[in-house]
Amino acid sequence: MMRLATVMAWLRWRLLLNLLRPTKRRDALERASRALQVIGPIVVFLIFIPGIILAGFVGGLAGWYLPQTGSFHRPVLAILRTILSMELLLALLAPLLRAAQGSTLNLTRLLLLPVPVRALYASEALGAFANPWLAILTTSSLLLPVGMAVAGELRGAATALLAAAGILAFLSGLETLASSSASLLFRDRRRGEIATFALMASLAGAAFLPGLLATFEPVKRRLPDAGSIEEKAAQAAPEKGRQPEAPGWSGKPLPLWALAYPPELYARCVALSADRRPGAALLPLLPLLLWACGAHAIGSRLHRRLLETPEVSSPRRRGSGAVVSWPQFAGLSDAASAVAVSQVRLVFRTVQGKIQFCVLPVVILVLGLLWHRHPPQLTPSGPPLPVGLLLAALGILLAMMTLEGTLLNQFAMDRAGLTLEFLSPISDRELILGKAAAGAFLLASRALPAMLVAALVAPGGSIFLWLSLPFVALSLVAVMAPLGAILSALFPRAVDLGKIVKQNQPHPLAAILGMFGNLFAMVPILGLVAGALFLLQSAALALLFVVLWTSVALLISVSLLRLAERLLARRRENLALVAQGR
Amino acid sequence: MGELSAVAEVAIETQGLRRTFGELVAVDGVDLAVPRGTLYGFLGPNGAGKSTTIKCLTGLLRPSGGRMRILGIDPEKDPVAVKRRVGVVPEDLALFDRLTGAETLTFVGKVHGLDRTTLQSRSKELLELMDLAAASDSLVADYSHGMRKKMALAAALLPGPHLLFLDEPFEGIDAVASRQIKDLLHAFVGRGGTVFLTSHILEIVERICSHVGVIAKGRLVAQGSLQGLRAASHGGKTLEEIFLDLVGAGEDRAPQMEWLSG
Numbered sequence: 001m002m003r004l005a006t007v008m009a010w011l012r013w014r015l016l017l018n019l020l021r022p023t024k025r026r027d028a029l030e031r032a033s034r035a036l037q038v039i040g041p042i043v044v045f046l047i048f049i050p051g052i053i054l055a056g057f058v059g060g061l062a063g064w065y066l067p068q069t070g071s072f073h074r075p076v077l078a079i080l081r082t083i084l085s086m087e088l089l090l091a092l093l094a095p096l097l098r099a100a101q102g103s104t105l106n107l108t109r110l111l112l113l114p115v116p117v118r119a120l121y122a123s124e125a126l127g128a129f130a131n132p133w134l135a136i137l138t139t140s141s142l143l144l145p146v147g148m149a150v151a152g153e154l155r156g157a158a159t160a161l162l163a164a165a166g167i168l169a170f171l172s173g174l175e176t177l178a179s180s181s182a183s184l185l186f187r188d189r190r191r192g193e194i195a196t197f198a199l200m201a202s203l204a205g206a207a208f209l210p211g212l213l214a215t216f217e218p219v220k221r222r223l224p225d226a227g228s229i230e231e232k233a234a235q236a237a238p239e240k241g242r243q244p245e246a247p248g249w250s251g252k253p254l255p256l257w258a259l260a261y262p263p264e265l266y267a268r269c270v271a272l273s274a275d276r277r278p279g280a281a282l283l284p285l286l287p288l289l290l291w292a293c294g295a296h297a298i299g300s301r302l303h304r305r306l307l308e309t310p311e312v313s314s315p316r317r318r319g320s321g322a323v324v325s326w327p328q329f330a331g332l333s334d335a336a337s338a339v340a341v342s343q344v345r346l347v348f349r350t351v352q353g354k355i356q357f358c359v360l361p362v363v364i365l366v367l368g369l370l371w372h373r374h375p376p377q378l379t380p381s382g383p384p385l386p387v388g389l390l391l392a393a394l395g396i397l398l399a400m401m402t403l404e405g406t407l408l409n410q411f412a413m414d415r416a417g418l419t420l421e422f423l424s425p426i427s428d429r430e431l432i433l434g435k436a437a438a439g440a441f442l443l444a445s446r447a448l449p450a451m452l453v454a455a456l457v458a459p460g461g462s463i464f465l466w467l468s469l470p471f472v473a474l475s476l477v478a479v480m481a482p483l484g485a486i487l488s489a490l491f492p493r494a495v496d497l498g499k500i501v502k503q504n505q506p507h508p509l510a511a512i513l514g515m516f517g518n519l520f521a522m523v524p525i526l527g528l529v530a531g532a533l534f535l536l537q538s539a540a541l542a543l544l545f546v547v548l549w550t551s552v553a554l555l556i557s558v559s560l561l562r563l564a565e566r567l568l569a570r571r572r573e574n575l576a577l578v579a580q581g582r
Numbered sequence: 583m584g585e586l587s588a589v590a591e592v593a594i595e596t597q598g599l600r601r602t603f604g605e606l607v608a609v610d611g612v613d614l615a616v617p618r619g620t621l622y623g624f625l626g627p628n629g630a631g632k633s634t635t636i637k638c639l640t641g642l643l644r645p646s647g648g649r650m651r652i653l654g655i656d657p658e659k660d661p662v663a664v665k666r667r668v669g670v671v672p673e674d675l676a677l678f679d680r681l682t683g684a685e686t687l688t689f690v691g692k693v694h695g696l697d698r699t700t701l702q703s704r705s706k707e708l709l710e711l712m713d714l715a716a717a718s719d720s721l722v723a724d725y726s727h728g729m730r731k732k733m734a735l736a737a738a739l740l741p742g743p744h745l746l747f748l749d750e751p752f753e754g755i756d757a758v759a760s761r762q763i764k765d766l767l768h769a770f771v772g773r774g775g776t777v778f779l780t781s782h783i784l785e786i787v788e789r790i791c792s793h794v795g796v797i798a799k800g801r802l803v804a805q806g807s808l809q810g811l812r813a814a815s816h817g818g819k820t821l822e823e824i825f826l827d828l829v830g831a832g833e834d835r836a837p838q839m840e841w842l843s844g
Contacts, residue, residue, distance in 0.1 A: 189723055324688045338692035342678060342685075349680040349721070417678030420737070423640060424693045425665035576642050580674045 004115055008123050048132050052139050059140025063147020066274035067156060073249055077271055083137070084167070084263030090133045091175040099182035100196040100351075121176070121303045125296065128172040128179075138168055141266075148274065156273035159281040163269035166288040170262050173295025180302040184309075196351045204359050208366050250275035253283040262291045329437050335426045339434025344441055346414065347406050356402040361449040364395050368457030386461030388454045389469075395450025396473045399443055400480065400518060406442060407484030408514045409506035410435045411568075411575045412492035418579040428568045432561060436481035443477050462539035465529075468546040472525055475546070475553035479521040480514070482560035487513055489564065489571040492578040524549055593618045593745050593776035594639060598648035601634050608634040610800035611648065616793065621767060621777045623791035625784070627829050631800040632780045633673055633749060639778070640670045640747050653744055666694065669738030670747045675730050676737075679723040683714050683733050686722060687740055694741035701740075708736040711762065727754045735763065739770075746770065748779040752786055764790050788821040798829040 062076055128134055141164035148157035186192035250271040258264040265288040272281035329337040347353040371387050411418055421431060451469060491507035505511065528549055532542035568575075594616035601609040609631045616622045626632045637643040639650065641661050650657055657664040670676070677686055684705060691701035709715040712732040717725065722733060731754060738746060746767075752760050767777050767790065781787050787794065788808070795805040804811060808821070815824045 324682075324684045326685070326688045326692060334695050335693045338689050341692075342681060342689050345685070346678060346680045414678060416674045416676050417681070419642065419672055419674055419676035420678065420690075422642060423665060423670045423672065423676055424690065425662045426693055427662055573643055 004119050004123055005126060008127065048135075051132070052135050055136040056139035056143045060143035060147040060150075062140075063144035063149075063157070063160070063274075064151045065147070066270070067148055067151045067153040067276065073271065073274065077267055080270065081263065081267050084266060087133055087137055087171055088174070088263055090131075091128075091171050092178050094131065094133075095175060095179035095182045096195075096199055098179075099186040099192070100199055117304055117307060118300070120307070121300045124179070124303060125172045125176045125299070128175040129168075131175065134168070134171060134175065137171070141168060144270065153274065153276060155278040156276060156281070159278045159285060160270050160273040163266050163273070163281070163285050163288060166269075166285060166292050167262065167266040169292035170288065170295050173292060173299045177295055177299035177302055180299060180306045183306055184302065193351050197354060200351065200355050201358070204355070204362075208362065250277060250280075253277070253280040254287075258284065259287055262288055265291070329434075329441075332433060332437055333430055335424070336430040336434035336437065339421065339426060339431055340437040340441065342417070343406075343410070343414075343435055343438035346417070347438075347442055352405065357446055357449075360395065360398055360402065360446050361453045363398065364391050364450045364453045365457060367391060367394070368454060372457060386458075386465065388458035389461040389465050391454035391458060392451040392466070392469055393472065395454055396443075396447045396469060396476070397522070399446035399450060400473075400476050402446060403439060403443055403480075404484075404511065404514050404518070405505055407439050407480055408487050408510040409493055409495060410439070410484055410488045412488065412578045413495050415494065415579050419576055422572060422576055428565045429561075432482070432485050432564050432568060435485060436477075436561070439481040439484065440474075440477045443473055447473050462542075464539040464543040468529070468543040471543075471546045471550045475525060475550040476518070476521050478550070478553040478557040479560070480517060482557055482564045483517045484514065485564035486560065486567055487517075489567045489575065492571075492575050494578050494580075521553065524552075591618055592616065592651075593620075593653055594622075594778060595651045596639070596648060597650075599635065599638060599645055599650060600647035601631075601638055601643060602646045607800050609638065609645075609797075612797065612800075612802045613805075614795060614802065615805065616776060616778055616795075618776050619771060619774050620793045621771050621791045622779070622793045622795065623787035624778060624780045624795050624797065625787060625825055626780075626797035630797045630829070632797055635797065636672070636747055636749050636778070636780060640668065640672065641665065642672065666741070667744045668747065669741065669743035669745070671731070671734045671738050671749060671751055672747075673749045675734040677722045677730060677734055680721055682719050682721055683709065683725070683736075684718040686733060686737055690737045690740050696741065704740055704742075708739060711766070712736050713759070713762075728756060728759060731755055732759060732763075739766075743775070745776045745778065748777065750781055751779055752781055752783055760786075784820075784822045784825055794821070796825060796828045803828045 062080075066073060066076060129138055142161070145157040145161040145164060148154075148160055185195050250268070253268065253272055254265075258268060265284040268284040269281045269288065272278070272284070326338070326341055328334075329340045332340060348357070368387070368391055371391070406413065414421065426434075455466075487510040488506070491510040493505075493507040493510075495505070506514070525546060528545035529542045532538055532545050592615055594614055596612055596614040599609055599612040599614070600607070612631075612635060614635075624632055624635070634643060638645045639652065639657070641657055641664065644658075652664045653667050655664050655667075678689070681689060687705040687708065688701065691705065696704070706715070709718050712735065714729060714732055714736065717729065722730060725733060731751070735748070735751065738748075751763060755763065764786075767779075771777055771792075779787075779791070791808060793805075793807050794811060796803050804814075804824075806814075811821075811824055812819060815827065819827075
C-alpha cells in the first residue's frame with residue numbers, strides 16, 4: 001500500500017514537473033506563452049502550503065479556546081458549521097465541475113498494473129486529501145483536538161479526534177463517490193455534455209434565483225430609521241454575543257434532523273467534547289462514523305463499477321441521407337463562407353456556446369424585471385433612464401464578452417479541423433474573413449435576442465438610439481474580429497470544445513490583451529454617445545456619431561485584417577502544432 | 583486529370599529538401615522523384631523523417647531549405663493551386679470533431695467549389711463506399727478510429743485530386759476496409775492518379791506499391807521501382823530484407839534478454 005502511495009505521489013509530481021519541460025518543436029514565443037500558463041498553478045501551490053499551516057494553527061487555537069470557561073462558543077461553532085457546509089458542497093460539486101472541464105479519472109493505465117482494485121480505491125480516497133479544501137480541513141480538524149488536550153480536556157480531545165477522523169473519512173468518501181459517478185457519467189461524450197449543460201444551467205439559475213424571487217417579494221416593509229436601529233442594537237447587545245456561555249451550553253446532543261447532515265454531527269461532537277460531555281459526544285459520533293463507512297462502501301462499489309465497465313461511445317445517429325444544408329454567407333467566397341459556417345456550427349455545438357446563447361436573454365430579462373419592479377432602489381435619482389436601451393446595450397456588451405473565448409482562440413479551437421483548413425485550398429485572407437464573418441454572426445445571434453428581451457421588458461427611448469445599437473455591435477466586432485485573429489495567431493491554445501471553464505478558454509495573455517482591445521473599441525462609442533446626449537442633447541446626433549465611428553472602425557478593421565493575414569502566414573506551423581495538441 | 587500529364591511527368595519532385603527543428607535535422611537533403619500514375623511507398627523507421635517530409639510536401643511545414651514541385655507547381659509560390667489538386671490524409675486525420683460526416687464532406691466540397699449536384703452525388707458514393715452512410719449524421723467526435731480514418735480518406739478523395747498523400751492509411755483499419763482502400767487506390771492510380779503513402783506495414787507496401795523510397799535519419803537512402811530495388815539487392819530479397827539492409831538494421835542480432843523466460 002505504501003509502495004503504491006509513493007508511486008502515485010511520484011507520478012503526480014513528475015506530471016507537474018514535465019509540464020515545465022520545453023519541447024524541441026516550439027518557437028520562443030510558444031515556449032514563453034506555455035511557461036506563462038504554468039506560472040499560475042505554481043503560484044497557487046506556493047500560496048497553498050502556508051494556507052494549510054495557518055489552518056492547522058487556527059484549528060489548534062480553536063481547540064484550546066473552546067473548553068475555556070466563559071468563552072464565546074457560538075461564533076466559533078458558527079464558523080465551523082459554515083466551513084463544513086462549504087466542504088460538503090465542494091466535495092460534491094468539485095468532481096462534477098472537474099469532469100465537466102475534462103478531468104475525469106483515467107484508470108486504463110493503472111488497471112494494467114499489478115495492483116489490487118481495493119488498493120486503487122484506497123489511493124484514490126487518499127488522493128482526495130490533496131485537494132486544497134480537504135487538506136485545509138485535515139490540518140485544522142486534526143489540530144483542534146491537540147488544542148483541546150493542551151487546554152486540559154483530554155477525554156474531549158480523544159472524542160474530537162475520532163470525530164475529525166469521521167468527518168474526514170466521510171468527506172474523502174463523498175469526494176471519491178462523486179468523482180467515480182462523474183467519471184461514469186462523463187465517459188459518454190453526449191451524456192457528459194448534457195450533464196455539463198444541466199450543471200451550468202443550474203448554477204446560473206441558482207445565481208439568478210434570489211434576484212428573480214426578490215422581484216416578486218411585496219415591498220411593504222418600511223426601512224427602519226437609524227434611531228430605531230441603534231435602539232434595537234442597544235437592547236440586543238447584552239442578550240446575545242456579549243454573554244459568555246455557561247457549562248452545558250452545547251445543548252441537546254442529537255436532534256433528529258442532524259442525523260441526516262454529517263457536518264452537523266461533527267459540529268455537535270466538537271461542541272459536546274468542548275463542553276466536557278465526552279459521553280454525550282459519542283451519540284453524534286456513531287452516526288457520523290456510519291456515514292463515513294456508508295460513503296466509502298458506495299464509493300468503492302462505484303469505483304469498482306467504473307473499472308469493470310468498458311468505455312462507451314455515444315450512440316450514433318442514423319444517417320438520413322438528406323442533403324446537408326450549408327448556407328452561404330453573402331459577400332464571401334465559397335471557401336471563406338465554408339469556414340464561417342463550420343465555425344458557427346462548431347460554436348453552437350459546444351456546451352459553452354449553447355449556454356451563452358441561452359443564458360444571455362435570461363440575464364437581461366432578470367435585470368429588466370428587477371429594474372422594472374424596484375426602480376427607486378436600482379436607479380439613481382434624477383431624470384428617468386431609458387432602461388430598455390441600457391439593457392440592450394448591456395446585452396451587446398455581454399454578448400461581445402461571451403464571444404471572446406471564440407474570437408481570441410479562433411484557429412487552435414478547431415483542433416484537427418485547422419489542419420483540414422490548412423490542407424484545403426483556402427487562402428489566409430479567406431480563412432481570416434470566414435472567421436470574422438462567423439464572429440459577427442455569433443455576436444448577432446447572442447445580442448439580438450438580448451436586445452429583443454430588453455425592448456419587450458422596458459420599451460421606450462429614442463428611436464435614434466435604438467437604431468444606433470446595431471452599429472455599436474458592428475463597430476465592436478469590426479475591431480475585435482481581426483484583433484482576435486492576431487491574438488489567436490500569436491497565442492494559440494489547444495482547447496477541448498466539449499469542456500467548460502479552463503479547458504475551453506483562450507490563452508491568458510490573449511484574454512488580457514483582448515479585454516483591453518474590447519475597452520479600446522468601446523470607449524470611443526461611449527464618449528461619442530455621451531457627448532451627443534449630454535452636451536448636444538440630440539439622440540439623432542448620437543446615431544450619426546455612432547455611424548461615423550463604425551466607418552472608422554471598419555477602416556481600422558481593414559488594417560488589422562492585413563496584419564492578421566501576414567501574421568497567420570508566419571504562424572501556420574505553430575498553429576498546426578498547437579491545434580494538434582503538441 | 584489528363585490536363586497535367588503534359589505539364590509534369592513527375593508528380594512530386596524535391597531537390598535538397600531540408601527541414602530542421604533547432605539543432606535537430608529531421609529531413610536532410612532529400613531528392614524525391616515520384617512518377618505520375620504510380621503508387622509510391624515512402625518507408626523509414628520511426629523518427630526517420632517520413633511525417634516531416636509529408637508535412638513539408640503538403641504545406642503544413644515550411645522547408646528550411648531545398649526546392650519542391652508538386653504536379654509541376656511550386657507549393658511555396660502558389661500553395662492554393664497545389665491544394666486544389668491534392669488530397670491529404672495526415673497523421674492527425676484533420677477532421678472537425680463537431681461536424682457530422684456528411685457536413686465534413688460538404689465543407690470540403692464547398693471549399694473546393696464543387697457544385698451542389700456533384701457534391702451530393704460524390705458524397706453519397708464515398709459514404710457508401712466507406713460504409714459510413716449509416717453514420718453520416720453523427721458527429722465525427724463519436725466515430726471510432728477506423729471510421730475517422732475512412733472519413734479522412736473520403737474527404738481527401740471528394741474533390742477528385744490528382745495526387746494523394748496518405749500518412750499511414752492502413753493503421754487501425756480492419757481487413758475489410760483495408761481491402762476496400764487498396765482496391766480504391768489501385769483504381770485511382772489506374773486512372774492516372776498518383777499516391778504517395780507512408781506505412782510501417784511492409785507486406786502491404788510490397789503488395790500494392792510500384793515504387794518505393796526509403797528514408798533513414800532524414801536522408802533518402804534508396805528510391806526507385808520495387809523491381810529495380812530487388813534487382814539492385816542481387817535478387818530474391820523481400821522488401822523487409824531490403825528495407826532492413828538499407829536502414830542498417832539487417833546485421834542486428836535479436837536481443838538476448840535471458841530474463842524473459844516466459
